[in-house]
Amino acid sequence: MSFEQTRIETAASPGQADLPYAMLRSALELFERAPAELSDEERIQAERQAARVLELESRILSAREAIGVVAGEDEVTRAIQEVRARYEDDDRFLAALAENGLTEETLRLALARQCRVNTVLDKVVAGDDEISEVDIGLFYHEHKTRFVQPEKREVLHILITVNEQFPENSREQALVRIKQIAQRLAQKPRMFEELATRHSECPTAMDGGKIGAVVRGQLYPELDKALFEMKPDQISGIVESEMGFHLLWCKSITTAKTVSLKKATPQIRLILQDRTRESRRRNWIRSLQKPTQPGARS
Numbered sequence: 001m002s003f004e005q006t007r008i009e010t011a012a013s014p015g016q017a018d019l020p021y022a023m024l025r026s027a028l029e030l031f032e033r034a035p036a037e038l039s040d041e042e043r044i045q046a047e048r049q050a051a052r053v054l055e056l057e058s059r060i061l062s063a064r065e066a067i068g069v070v071a072g073e074d075e076v077t078r079a080i081q082e083v084r085a086r087y088e089d090d091d092r093f094l095a096a097l098a099e100n101g102l103t104e105e106t107l108r109l110a111l112a113r114q115c116r117v118n119t120v121l122d123k124v125v126a127g128d129d130e131i132s133e134v135d136i137g138l139f140y141h142e143h144k145t146r147f148v149q150p151e152k153r154e155v156l157h158i159l160i161t162v163n164e165q166f167p168e169n170s171r172e173q174a175l176v177r178i179k180q181i182a183q184r185l186a187q188k189p190r191m192f193e194e195l196a197t198r199h200s201e202c203p204t205a206m207d208g209g210k211i212g213a214v215v216r217g218q219l220y221p222e223l224d225k226a227l228f229e230m231k232p233d234q235i236s237g238i239v240e241s242e243m244g245f246h247l248l249w250c251k252s253i254t255t256a257k258t259v260s261l262k263k264a265t266p267q268i269r270l271i272l273q274d275r276t277r278e279s280r281r282r283n284w285i286r287s288l289q290k291p292t293q294p295g296a297r298s
Contacts, residue, residue, distance in 0.1 A: 018057075020101035021110035022050035036099055057117050059288040065124055071115035079111040080104075124284045125277040136268045140261050147259040150216065154251040155227055156192060156209040159202040161244035169201075169244075178238055178245040185235055185247065192235065192249045201244070213254070223248065 026049040027035045031042055038046060060066065087093040097103060102110070140147065160178045163169040168177075181195055196209025204210055211219075216228055220241040230236060230250040239246045 018054055018110050018113055022054050024100045026050040060117050060120050066120045069116055069119050071112040075115050076112045121281055125280045129273040129276050131269050131272045135272055136265055139268050140264055147264050149257050151256040152213040152215055152254040153227055154213045155211045156249045157211055158196045158200040158209055158247045159244055161201045174245055182247055189235055
């Protein structure tokens with residue numbers, strides 16, 4: 001092994017900060033919890049993944065493509081700020097670091113290593129990502145359902161909840177109240193948003209009852225069925241769901257349509273470029289993991 005290769009591999013070896021950080025990353029990725037909150041079995045899984053990650057990162061940083069690659073100070077600072085932003089204040093941030101065997105300095109070192117790995121991978125996948133029109137056309141016709149935009153309906157609603165713990169929200173009284181609102185709407189349908197703001201017991205009342213544009217399957221089944229049987233600018237009858245009683249206003253309907261190949265081309269080009277880069281990245285990493293052939297010279 002050459003002196004240069006020895007120097008590279010020494011620099012690529014995990015430091016004191018890397019194992020606690022790798023363990024924290026693995027625990028969050030696998031279980032969305034910190035290492036201290038894991039069961040014994042979960043901890044073993046997280047430790048195994050952390051070890052695999054560190055081994056792979058060492059291989060990446062030992063590769064010739066990593067020569068001369070350094071983590072930019074600005075990039076590392078941004079990474080630290082992203083971590084810090086997850087906590088309400090510095091005290092909680094520092095306490096979380098301590099709980100996971102880290103300090104601000106060891107976190108910086110671990111993030112610098114991770115930034116170096118990311119920079120090497122970006123370097124490896126960089127290249128000519130020219131995508132032909134034929135490839136774009138084939139992708140479009142093989143995945144045409146991805147470019148179908150379903151029918152959407154812009155809907156507002158008024159909700160009176162049913163809660164037997166409160167006399168005014170017993171099922172009987174809630175039904176009386178929603179019927180009174182329905183009667184007013186029958187006379188003055190343009191008051192829907194005003195009445196929603198005044199009477200609806202849904203947070204959407206703050207915005208005049210506006211739910212927004214929805215597709216089939218987004219709402220409670222009873223509301224979904226009623227909404228998608230309505231005409232544009234129609235107000236429904238009373239609809240009951242597990243929440244209570246509703247009145248719906250189908251404000252407008254946007255019919256389903258298929259995005260043309262011309263309009264879909266920029267999106268498809270990005271998808272295929274990402275696939276090309278991911279394939280290049282995977283193949284390069286796989287080449288690092290190949291065992292050395294007997295008799296090969298280092």
